[in-house]
Amino acid sequence: MSLQVGVIGTGMIGQDHIRRLTRVLSGAEITGVSDIDYDRAASAAPEGAEVFETPQALVRSDNVQAIVICSWGPAHEEQLLDCIAAGKPVFCEKPLVTSEAAALRVMEAEAAFGRRLVQVGFMRRFDADYRRLKAVIDGGSLGAPLMYKSVHRNASVPEGLYTSEMPLNDTLVHDADISRWLLADEIESVEVRVPRRSSRGTDLRDPVMVMLHMQSGAIVDVEISVNIAYGYDIRGEVSCETGVAALPNRPATVISDHFGIRQAIPEDWRERFTEAYDQEFREWLLAAGQGGATGPSTWDGYAATLVADAALRAVKSGGRETIQMIGKPEIYS
Numbered sequence: 001m002s003l004q005v006g007v008i009g010t011g012m013i014g015q016d017h018i019r020r021l022t023r024v025l026s027g028a029e030i031t032g033v034s035d036i037d038y039d040r041a042a043s044a045a046p047e048g049a050e051v052f053e054t055p056q057a058l059v060r061s062d063n064v065q066a067i068v069i070c071s072w073g074p075a076h077e078e079q080l081l082d083c084i085a086a087g088k089p090v091f092c093e094k095p096l097v098t099s100e101a102a103a104l105r106v107m108e109a110e111a112a113f114g115r116r117l118v119q120v121g122f123m124r125r126f127d128a129d130y131r132r133l134k135a136v137i138d139g140g141s142l143g144a145p146l147m148y149k150s151v152h153r154n155a156s157v158p159e160g161l162y163t164s165e166m167p168l169n170d171t172l173v174h175d176a177d178i179s180r181w182l183l184a185d186e187i188e189s190v191e192v193r194v195p196r197r198s199s200r201g202t203d204l205r206d207p208v209m210v211m212l213h214m215q216s217g218a219i220v221d222v223e224i225s226v227n228i229a230y231g232y233d234i235r236g237e238v239s240c241e242t243g244v245a246a247l248p249n250r251p252a253t254v255i256s257d258h259f260g261i262r263q264a265i266p267e268d269w270r271e272r273f274t275e276a277y278d279q280e281f282r283e284w285l286l287a288a289g290q291g292g293a294t295g296p297s298t299w300d301g302y303a304a305t306l307v308a309d310a311a312l313r314a315v316k317s318g319g320r321e322t323i324q325m326i327g328k329p330e331i332y333s
């Protein structure tokens with residue numbers, strides 16, 4: 001039997017996940033949608049889905065067994081707490097929430113419920129290239145990981161949607177999460193260096209270099225460029241004691257023409273991570289069908305939120321900002 005899924009937030013990624021759940025994967029039926037803009041929800045609603053006036057009404061509906069949250073970050077906390085109060089599995093796009101206090105409230109509610117209900121949309125963990133990279137590091141043949149370079153480049157970001165700190169409070173969470181996961185380590189402190197600002201017509205703090213100091217002593221350096229024009233380019237390279245393991249350049253058709261010999265670069269995250277999102281939802285549907293969640297948890301969302309907060313502090317202080325995590329609640333171990 002199909003899992004009855006309700007989707008909150010029917011913008012860019014909400015529509016992409018609706019397409020995925022209705023046209024690519026089996027095992028789900030979209031029975032409800034909701035957006036702050038009712039008409040946008042109505043036009044994104046697949047046949048047979050009810051359009052709800054509010055996210056709360058969607059969460060409470062008897063025809064919705066599990067929820068996908070694709071609204072913007074500041075709305076996530078309230079919607080997550082509603083899902084947990086209803087005891088329904090919920091997939092929440094990143095960022096989990098936008099403050100440490102909010103992350104703690106969501107964790108407290110989930111821990112009080114007694115088991116995991118929340119999965120966070122850190123899709124890189126489901127990407128085949130990242131999984132192979134992790135398998136090499138975990139295999140130990142290259143020795144301990146010492147340094148990791150993470151490059152996160154976006155061609156552009158929608159104008160007016162974000163504040164100037166978006167690269168640090170919205171984008172960096174992916175690099176923070178993948179660093180913790182790949183190196184099986186926690187982030188202890190954060191530094192930020194701000195080079196000459198790109199003149200490409202935005203007031204974003206872009207580009208930006210972030211250094212993540214891991215508890216083991218390993219160091220991660222992250223380049224974030226969210227307005228780099230040429231395409232969506234994600235790279236990663238781990239330097240270990242006796243060798244280096246790197247994400248491959250994505251295989252793409254080799255084009256030869258009067259510009260030379262070249263390979264296409266993905267336009268955006270939808271193209272680069274299509275298979276990762278598919279796999280993420282395949283695994284979520286299985287877990288949610290059993291009333292739970294898998295992969296990145298509220299704990300991981302909390303950890304990424306702390307990194308974003310520390311990075312924002314580091315921009316102001318110019319120094320190295322320390323992260324203090326609470327003890328890990330049992331349901332996440």
Ligand code: NAP
Nearest residue numbers: 009010011012013014035036070071072073075093094095
């Ligand atoms: P978007 O196109 O702006 O879509 C968000 C939608 O949610 C909009 O229709 C928005 O309406 C609606 N919304 C805002 N507040 C709401 C509320 N309180 N209740 C219900 N609907 C609400 O943004 P997006 O690019 O799809 O991003 C959505 C989320 O996914 C963000 O958290 C973003 O960081 C995340 N994301 C993740 C990835 C990834 O790689 N995993 C990629 C892209 C986005 P208005 O426009 O009228 O405010």
